[in-house]
Structures are given as structure tokens and as C-alpha cells.
Amino acid sequence: MPSIQDKTWIKLWKENTPEIRDRVVEWRKDNAITRIDRPSRLQRARRLGYKAKQGIVVVRMRVGTGGMRKQRPVAGRRPKHLGVTRIKADDDMRTVAVRRVLERYPNMKLLGSYFVYKDGMHYWFEVILADPMHPRIAQDKELRQRIPQITA
Structure with missing residues (x-):
């Protein structure tokens, strides 16, 4: 059941309000992996285990959309057997984002991840x-x- 804060964030995103648009303009200028001071969706982050203490890091990850096209074969064959259409990704965008962040921070363990925003080019x-x-x-x-894995 989404909380009031989650519903508010979803409403801001769906209505594409000026507040969130201004934020995203800045996010596009940042690097793909950006370490941030605090989460954008605080309640969602707390449900995943976030606490404002040393040793916990929040990273905003930008993942580009697209890249789902397969090269069209040179030799002739019937369109059904070209193998170009109905290509699906094995991993969703969130899994790709988590994998890239964990490659950047190899000594850290994953607590969780969540969706923040999507436009025509990026998630x-x-x-x-x-x-x-x-x-x-x-x-x-x-x-x-x-x-x-944590031992006291």
C-alpha cells in the first residue's frame, strides 16, 4: 500500500510538475552515477533500510533507454524468421542500474533500490x-x- 508521500511523488511525476522538472534538468547535467546526501523519496528509502548514519550511502543512477534492437540479417529470409522483432531484455532497467552501481562501489552491500523518475531518454x-x-x-x-555478511 503506497504511503501519502509515495502517492505525492507519483502525482508529481505523472503531472510533470515544474518542481520535479527543474530537478531533472539538473540531474541530466550530473554524471550517470551520482552520490547524493539524502534520498528523494525518504519514506521509501526508510522501508528499504536507509538510516541517516555513517556507513550508508545513497546513489542516484541514470540508465539510458533503448538498445533493444537486434541487427537485421544480410541474407534473405521470410520476415517471421528474421529474428529482429519481439526481442526482450533479460534484465529490467532497475537491475541494470543496481549492477552498475555495485561495480562502482565493490566494498558496499545493497540494501535496496527504487524508481525515481523517467523521461523519454533516461530512467x-x-x-x-x-x-x-x-x-x-x-x-x-x-x-x-x-x-x-555483516559480523560484529
Whole structure:
């Protein structure tokens, strides 16, 4: 069940309000992987395990759309057997975003990720990471349960 804050964010996104458009203009100028101070959707991030403490990092990831076309064969054959149409991606955009962030931050463990915005060219996701070796994270009982690799 979406919270009031989630419903508000979805409404802002669907109506394409000026507040969110101004934010996205800035996001397009940023790098694809941008570390941010705090999550855009705070309640959603808290449900995934975010806490405002040392050792937890929030990253906004931009993923480009497209790239789903397969090269058309040179030799002739009937259109049904060209193998160009009905090509589906094995991974959705969110999985691609998480994988790219984890490649950039190899020492961090994934707490969760969520959708932020989408336009005609890009998707934006926010990914929450925790450093299992950080003392503040290793002492936190709740985070130890979320990430089984953490040992006190």
C-alpha cells in the first residue's frame, strides 16, 4: 500500500510538475552515477533500510533507454524468421542500474533500490548501499539482520 508521500511523488511525476522538472534538468547535467546526501523519496528509502548514519550511502543512477534492437540479417529470409522483432531484455532497467552501481562501489552491500523518475531518454533510480566494515553499521542490529555478511 503506497504511503501519502509515495502517492505525492507519483502525482508529481505523472503531472510533470515544474518542481520535479527543474530537478531533472539538473540531474541530466550530473554524471550517470551520482552520490547524493539524502534520498528523494525518504519514506521509501526508510522501508528499504536507509538510516541517516555513517556507513550508508545513497546513489542516484541514470540508465539510458533503448538498445533493444537486434541487427537485421544480410541474407534473405521470410520476415517471421528474421529474428529482429519481439526481442526482450533479460534484465529490467532497475537491475541494470543496481549492477552498475555495485561495480562502482565493490566494498558496499545493497540494501535496496527504487524508481525515481523517467523521461523519454533516461530512467533514474536511487540505490541504497551499506558499508559492512564500518563500525556504526556493524553495531546496528537491524542492519546486521538485513545484510547477513555483516559480523560484529
